[in-house]
Each structure stands twice: as C-alpha cells, then as structure tokens.
Amino acid sequence: AFGCQSSSDADLSMIFQSVLDAHLADFAPAVQKVAKPVVNATLAVHREMAARFLPSAIKFHYNFNMRDLASVFEGLCSCASSHVRASLPFARLWMHEAERVYSDRLISETEISRCKEILVDVAKRCLDEDPEALFQEPNAWTTFATATVDDSNAYLPVKSMESLRKVLNEQLAEYNEINAIMNLVLFDQAMLHVVRVSRIIGFPQGNAL
Numbered sequence: 001a002f003g004c005q006s007s008s009d010a011d012l013s014m015i016f017q018s019v020l021d022a023h024l025a026d027f028a029p030a031v032q033k034v035a036k037p038v039v040n041a042t043l044a045v046h047r048e049m050a051a052r053f054l055p056s057a058i059k060f061h062y063n064f065n066m067r068d069l070a071s072v073f074e075g076l077c078s079c080a081s082s083h084v085r086a087s088l089p090f091a092r093l094w095m096h097e098a099e100r101v102y103s104d105r106l107i108s109e110t111e112i113s114r115c116k117e118i119l120v121d122v123a124k125r126c127l128d129e130d131p132e133a134l135f136q137e138p139n140a141w142t143t144f145a146t147a148t149v150d151d152s153n154a155y156l157p158v159k160s161m162e163s164l165r166k167v168l169n170e171q172l173a174e175y176n177e178i179n180a181i182m183n184l185v186l187f188d189q190a191m192l193h194v195v196r197v198s199r200i201i202g203f204p205q206g207n208a209l
Contacts, residue, residue, distance in 0.1 A: 007066065009047075013039055016073050027081040034087040034127065038094050041126035042072050048118045049102050053111065061105060071101045074203060075141075078155040083148070091129045092157065095119060096141050100199060104208065140164070140195045143202060144171075164191050 007015070020035045046069055055062040075097035076090075084090050103115040123134060138161055145167050146156040158164045168186050176182060184190070200206040 009043055012043060012066070012069065016042065016069065019073055020076060023077040024081075028085050030087045031081075031084060031090050034090055037126045037128070038076070038091070041094065041122050042069060042098065044122045044126065045098055045102065045118060048122070049115065052114070052118075053106065059107065064102070068101050071203075072097045075100065075155075075199075078203075080154055083154050083156055088129055088133055089157065091123070091127050091134055092136075092139055093141060094127075095123060095134065096139050096157075099139075100196065104196060138164075138192070140192055142195045142198050144198060145195070158195065161188055161191065164195070168194060 017036065017039050020039060021032075024032045024035055046064060049068075050064040053059075053062045053064070072094070076093060079090070079093055084093070098119055099116070103112050103119075106112050106115055120135060123129075124131060127134065138158055140158045141155055142158060143153040143155055145158045145164050146154070148154050148156070165186055168191055172182065172184060172186070200208055
C-alpha cells in the first residue's frame with residue numbers, strides 16, 4: 001500500500017491554465033482574457049463539490065477528483081476559435097461543462113439544485129459577465145444540433161428547444177424509414193438527456209460517472 005499526495009491548488013491551476021492557454025492561442029483576445037477566471041472558477045467549484053457531496057454506500061460515485069477537472073477542460077477545449085469569438089459564449093460553455101461534469105452525477109433534485117447554486121455563486125464571483133445573459137436557458141452544447149457553413153461537427157450551443165426538437169424529429173423520421181418505428185415523444189427533458197448522452201459518447205473514453 002502507498003499514499004499519493006493530492007496536487008495543490010497552485011499546481012492544478014498551473015496545469016490547467018497551461019492546457020487552456022494553449023487551446024486558446026488562436027482565439028480572440030476577449031476569449032483569452034477569460035481563461036484565468038475560468039480556471040479559478042473551475043477549481044472553486046471542484047473544492048465546493050468535493051467538500052459538500054461526500055461518498056457513501058449509496059452514493060459511492062460521489063468521488064470528485066482530478067479526472068473531473070480534466071473533463072471540464074476537455075469540454076472547454078472542444079470549442080473552435082471560428083465559432084467562439086467573445087467571452088460570453090465561452091463563459092456559458094464553462095457553465096455547461098461544469099454542470100455536465102458535476103450536476104449530472106447527483107441523484108436527487110435537491111442536490112442538483114444545490115450544485116446549481118454553487119455554480120451560479122462561483123460564476124458571479126469569478127466571471128465578469130452579465131448574469132442574465134450568462135444564466136439564460138437553455139444552455140446546452142452539442143455537435144449535432146446547429147448547422148455550420150462548412151458542415152463540420154462543431155461543438156456549439158443549441159439555439160432553442162424548438163430548433164433542437166426539429167433536428168431530433170428529423171433524425172427520428174430518418175431512423176424510422178429504415179428501422180422498426182419508434183414513436184417517441186420528445187419533451188424537453190428527454191431532448192436534453194439526448195444532448196447529455198451525445199456528449200458522453202462523443203468524448204474519448206466518455207462516461208457518466
């Protein structure tokens with residue numbers, strides 16, 4: 001048996017700051033400036049989640065570690081400079097990734113609400129963005145719902161629930177033409193769940209835990 005000391009906040013900040021700075025090298029200066037606040041916000045959320053949501057026999061997966069931090073930055077590094085040109089969309093992407101990594105792990109609505117409160121509180125403290133615009137719903141990012149000029153699978157925000165419903169209904173109709181018909185009712189929660197699943201399977205070694 002052996003022990004392994006956890007990395008300090010300074011070490012984690014240096015590691016992920018380097019990763020994010022490298023990815024944002026060709027982004028607009030307005031986006032590059034938000035890199036450090038985003039790193040600080042991510043570490044702050046991680047500390048809060050690790051301290052408040054402890055593992056138990058039932059919640060054995062409440063074990064927040066460096067892998068979760070890496071998952072947030074993996075999502076942040078999925079955006080392209082050609083599509084994210086301002087600080088607000090990048091800050092909203094951070095909100096989305098933090099929610100996917102931390103909130104989606106929780107098992108009760110009460111805990112999910114507490115997690116959202118943590119995200120909102122940290123965002124207000126660390127990110128210099130208009131709260132109304134930053135927290136506007138829906139805030140869901142995926143590669144299949146927003147068309148691009150070059151038809152690339154860019155990681156982009158869903159424009160609206162109606163636009164997402166239109167895309168999913170078209171995909172469902174296409175599926176039903178060559179397979180056994182599935183009569184699915186695409187209500188909002190179901191569509192957002194499809195976005196979550198798409199994110200998981202779209203990332204290398206993606207998983208829900």
